Amino acid sequence: MRFTTAALVLLLVGSVAAVPSTTIAKQAATATQQALPPLSYVCPMAGDEDVNEEKPGACPKCNMTMVPVRLDAKYSCPVHATQEVKDGPGTCRFDGRELVPVTLSVFWTCAGDETHLMEPGSCANGQPRRVGYEVRAHGDHNPRHGGQFFMAQDAWHHIEGTLQPGNMFRMFFYDNFTKPLPVKSFQARVVTREEWDPVAKKTKELETFALKSGRDASTMEASLENVALPLKVSAIVKFGDKSPEQRFDFNFDGFSKEPVAPPAPTTTSAAPASGAAVARSAPVSPATPPTATPPAAATTPAASPAPQAFPAPAAPPATVQQPSPAAPPVDLGVSALSPIPAALNAALDESALPTAMPELLAELSKRAVEVEQMVNEGNLGQVWLPAMGTKTVALALGSHVNTLPERQRAAATLAVKRVVTSAWELDAYGDMGNKQKMSEAFTRLSSAVADLKAAYAPSR
DSSP, X not given: OOOOHHHHHHHHXXXXXXXXXXXXXXXXXXXXXHHSOOEEEEOOSTTOTTOEESSOSBOTTTOOBOEEEEEEEEEEETTTEEEEEESSOOBOTTTOOBOEEEEEEEEEEXXXXXXXXXXOXXXXXXXXXXXXXXXXXXXXXXXXXXXXXXXXXXXXXXXXXXXXXXXXXEEEEEOTTSOBOOOTTOEEEEEEEEEEETTTTEEEEEEEEEOEEOSSTTEXXXXXXXXXXXXXXXXXXXXXXXXXXXXXXXXXXXXXOOOOOOOOOOOOOOXXXXXXXOOTTSOOOTTSOOSSOOOOTTTSOOOOOOTTTOOOOOOOOOEEOOOOTTSOOOOOSGXXXXXXXXXXXXXXXXXXXXXXXXXXXXXXXXXXXXXXXXXXXXXXXXXXXXXXHHHHHHHHHHTTGGGSOXXXXXXXXXXXXXXXXXXXXXXXXXXXXXXXXXXXXXXXXXXXXHHHHHHTSOOO
């Protein structure tokens, strides 16, 4: 039987007369630890933030000692980052935009000490520690301009492709913190028509358009001709003279829609008299944006070092959420942590799978078909979900290999490993927007699924 944290606290309080206080403290600490996201260890060096390990040690890239973080799935303002963080969807109180899903690191601090603590609790003065959040590399892959967002093979460059009315194809370039990058040294073209050359065994480009520097320093664009919706195009990009060409596949059913913040609500409140003091400790009104509003990521390019070195700029400053003076007492911060998203949880939940072998095999086929449909439709950004679901079913089948004859057991074990590997490849190539590589990964997945089904086929 599972207890929620609140129920466990009530149970402990109700039993205080019968249980020693040290025992209660240990039980409460255990409950708190179970509710926290697990510790991960990341590299502190700028440019190496993508290193993420389960155990402490030296960074494999720079040999610096890795630091602990707790990564949590949250929703935050698309422009104001960690200034407002919630467990689920909603609107940003600063500009009215829809909150977007992000991965943040959660930490706790005490007043006058900015040390990031990994657990909630009490400060030396008896006050509860304040929960805070920090943006992490690759924690926000949300499109900024209503387009399709992909990560490059170097895991540092990121792009967003949009199709504007008039068939203007525009690309936005970002770093691993989704901050705009200057495109001065980049080269790119967009392919609108191509065919497979069976002799050369490669794709032959039939119609291309060169991408030129766009409306600001972090965009490139080209006006496309002889195209119509729905439209499938490929962008070929070089992130510098010494960088290899990389391909990103886009599928547009309609024109991209730039997110627009709702108009600010009108107010009839009188302005404060000249010279009137404003209390610094007063909480910001939900309808009033902060005095210094960070610029939108799409309009103010961040300074970038030489592109060949690929160093990432320093992470944006962390935000500690201050409790409002009028707010109820702050809890330990455990309730602010969110569970795995429902769709992913369903894809990974083996307990929801059928137990009979025929039904398991049918479920394996069903999920593989879902992967195939998304690959064929060019839905690269969502193919990871059925791919992870296929992997889950394969692992469930793998737990039954001991029921098979020895020869079939070996074949099934190998097939399960191949399904798992190809599922992760589909996930990675989806992030990169590489449909060709994704198609190749699906071919491997399909072959592994067929072999796994054959291994469990009744012997004749």
